[in-house]
Amino acid sequence: MTPEPDTRLVGATAVTPGDSGTADRGTVPAAGDLFDITLRVNRVPYTVRVPARRLLSDCLRHDLKLTGTHVGCEHGVCGACTVLLDGEPVRSCLLLAVTVDGQSVTTMEGCRGPDGGLGPVQRAFMECHGLQCGFCTPGFVTTVTAFLAENPDPTEEQAREAIGGNLCRCTGYQNIVKSVLRAAELIRAADGGAGHLREPGSTNGNGPVTVDGEA
Amino acid sequence: MKPPSFGYHRPQTVAEALSVLARYGPDAKVLAGGQSLIPLLNMRLAAPKVLVDINRLGAELDRLDEDEQAVRVGALVRHARLARRTPSTSTTGTSMADAAEASIPPLLAEATRYVAHPTIRNRGTTVGSLVHADPAAELPAVLLLCGGSVELASVHGTRTVPAEQFFVGPLQSALAPGELAVAATFPRPPARSGSAFREVSRRAGDYALVGVALQVALDGDGQVASARAAYLSVGPTPVLVDLTDAVHGSTVDWEDAGRLAQSQVEPDDDIHASAAYRRHLVGVLTRRAGEVALARAREASGDA
Ligand SMILES: Cc1cc2nc3c(=O)[nH]c(=O)nc-3n(C[C@H](O)[C@H](O)[C@H](O)COP(=O)(O)OP(=O)(O)OC[C@H]3O[C@@H](n4cnc5c(N)ncnc54)[C@H](O)[C@@H]3O)c2cc1C
Ligand code: FES
Ligand code: FES
Numbered sequence: 001m002t003p004e005p006d007t008r009l010v011g012a013t014a015v016t017p018g019d020s021g022t023a024d025r026g027t028v029p030a031a032g033d034l035f036d037i038t039l040r041v042n043r044v045p046y047t048v049r050v051p052a053r054r055l056l057s058d059c060l061r062h063d064l065k066l067t068g069t070h071v072g073c074e075h076g077v078c079g080a081c082t083v084l085l086d087g088e089p090v091r092s093c094l095l096l097a098v099t100v101d102g103q104s105v106t107t108m109e110g111c112r113g114p115d116g117g118l119g120p121v122q123r124a125f126m127e128c129h130g131l132q133c134g135f136c137t138p139g140f141v142t143t144v145t146a147f148l149a150e151n152p153d154p155t156e157e158q159a160r161e162a163i164g165g166n167l168c169r170c171t172g173y174q175n176i177v178k179s180v181l182r183a184a185e186l187i188r189a190a191d192g193g194a195g196h197l198r199e200p201g202s203t204n205g206n207g208p209v210t211v212d213g214e215a
Numbered sequence: 216m217k218p219p220s221f222g223y224h225r226p227q228t229v230a231e232a233l234s235v236l237a238r239y240g241p242d243a244k245v246l247a248g249g250q251s252l253i254p255l256l257n258m259r260l261a262a263p264k265v266l267v268d269i270n271r272l273g274a275e276l277d278r279l280d281e282d283e284q285a286v287r288v289g290a291l292v293r294h295a296r297l298a299r300r301t302p303s304t305s306t307t308g309t310s311m312a313d314a315a316e317a318s319i320p321p322l323l324a325e326a327t328r329y330v331a332h333p334t335i336r337n338r339g340t341t342v343g344s345l346v347h348a349d350p351a352a353e354l355p356a357v358l359l360l361c362g363g364s365v366e367l368a369s370v371h372g373t374r375t376v377p378a379e380q381f382f383v384g385p386l387q388s389a390l391a392p393g394e395l396a397v398a399a400t401f402p403r404p405p406a407r408s409g410s411a412f413r414e415v416s417r418r419a420g421d422y423a424l425v426g427v428a429l430q431v432a433l434d435g436d437g438q439v440a441s442a443r444a445a446y447l448s449v450g451p452t453p454v455l456v457d458l459t460d461a462v463h464g465s466t467v468d469w470e471d472a473g474r475l476a477q478s479q480v481e482p483d484d485d486i487h488a489s490a491a492y493r494r495h496l497v498g499v500l501t502r503r504a505g506e507v508a509l510a511r512a513r514e515a516s517g518d519a
Contacts, residue, residue: 031222031264032220033222052220052221052222053217053219053220053221055217055257074216075258076250076253076254076335090334090337091334091335094249094250094335094338095253095338096218096249096253096268098225098268143334164332164420165334165335
């Protein structure tokens with residue numbers, strides 16, 4: 001469940017660096033203003049203070065220290081930075097963190113299994129040698145996770161199409177295609193199917209986290 | 216790279232968005248899906264002073280309104296919503312939502328599935344794509360072919376700009392400073408007609424080297440009454456060509472139509488393809504799309 005955000009929060013809590021006072025509601029924040037936003041990442045709620053120009057990819061990596069999300073091109077082409085936003089794959093390098101205030105994000109770290117070990121997609125990539133250097137892997141794992149939740153029994157052609165927006169410079173893709181099909185098998189074999197993949201990750205002992213991001 | 220600094224506003228209503236846009240005029244840019252704007256910011260090719268993020272205006276702008284004549288696509292409708300619809304929807308039980316969305320013009324759904332990759336389509340918007348007016352984009356050609364229009368709102372009121380006036384140049388639309396595009400209207404195809412979208416790109420999801428949206432209408436005797444096509448990536452804006460002269464009547468020759476189209480476009484060389492290759496593709500794609508559109512028109516007339 002996505003917490004219902006107070007959508008006026010941003011305008012109301014815009015602060016300038018070194019000043020914790022609130023700006024007038026309705027005034028347009030100036031360049032350099034900081035915003036307090038709430039993100040639920042892998043089921044953990046975070047409050048983080050960021051400038052408007054902070055990309056979601058950098059917010060995850062630098063502010064929340066979740067470096068499982070990789071950044072390749074920063075213009076939407078390579079797919080390495082793909083995360084799930086409310087369950088749907090998106091490019092985290094093409095989203096401002098402030099835009100997704102109040103929404104849920106699943107990253108590579110959240111694609112692990114319910115027991116905290118490798119999730120089915122991760123396991124399939126390992127079994128099928130779907131990675132070499134691993135730089136592209138987080139983008140594939142998130143993309144494939146969402147794809148299989150929608151299409152649990154894909155054909156090879158559908159599997160190829162599903163990963164068409166992700167670049168890998170090492171593997172030549174053959175083993176990645178095999179990994180997608182293997183992950184589908186693993187998920188179908190597991191009890192409960194792909195339901196848990198919608199927002200995977202552990203819920204144990206994760207209290208809210210507050211982070212103060214640098215401008 | 217990272218975006219430069221900008222003032223950020225996230226209005227809660229369209230009225231509020233319009234007043235901010237009015238205040239900042241040419242210094243403000245609308246942020247919709249961000250799938251074209253954020254790359255430009257990241258590459259420092261754009262540096263607006265103020266961004267007006269419309270992503271919280273879903274109640275007003277994430278809407279599909281339709282009637283028998285047309286479908287009106289609100290500014291926050293993302294590509295994925297239109298792309299999900301297959302042209303000939305299955306006859307298995309459809310929910311209300313499915314039934315409603317199934318009546319998106321087939322050409323719009325088909326063309327949208329050529330826009331980028333599914334991941335990009337989860338954020339990018341139909342209207343944003345029209346305003347961005349990339350000469351290699353699919354949807355401007357579709358809007359032009361079906362005679363659609365874009366609604367532009369500002370504090371002074373709303374104006375509706377027809378497609379042929381909306382696309383002004385490469386990456387240039389008729390949107391004026393202070394305006395918000397609130398919706399685009401795609402008229403439905405006439406009875407006894409069929410359409411098809413085809414393109415050639417380096418990889419699935421890449422911008423097209425050349426693409427075509429094509430529509431064929433039949434008369435009461437099942438003969439071709441008219442055929443028109445809109446080509447993308449062959450000029451600064453989409454190019455509309457009337458192919459009727461080449462395929463009129465009973466002997467339909469799409470090769471002829473292809474030659475007619477080739478004579479009407481003036482593609483340029485760029486790093487992706489030579490002008491000669493683009494012209495060649497215009498011929499090939501006219502034939503491919505024409506044959507499919509004609510078959511669909513016959514099917515629609517119960518005359519397969
Ligand atoms: C890797 C990649 C591949 C792509 N491939 C294709 C492709 O093959 N074909 C294709 O057509 N597109 C492609 N795109 C672009 C994508 O379709 C974008 O979604 C679309 O061009 C712009 O829509 P947006 O909602 O993301 O707009 P934004 O990026 O938010 O905005 C784009 C421009 O339009 C303006 N704007 C947007 N909405 C409004 C509005 N409602 N009112 C006023 N101004 C507005 C913005 O100010 C900005 O100038 C690709 C993008 C990427 C990253
Ligand atoms: S880093 Fe986001 S797509 Fe390459
Ligand atoms: S494993 Fe190295 S880029 Fe894919």
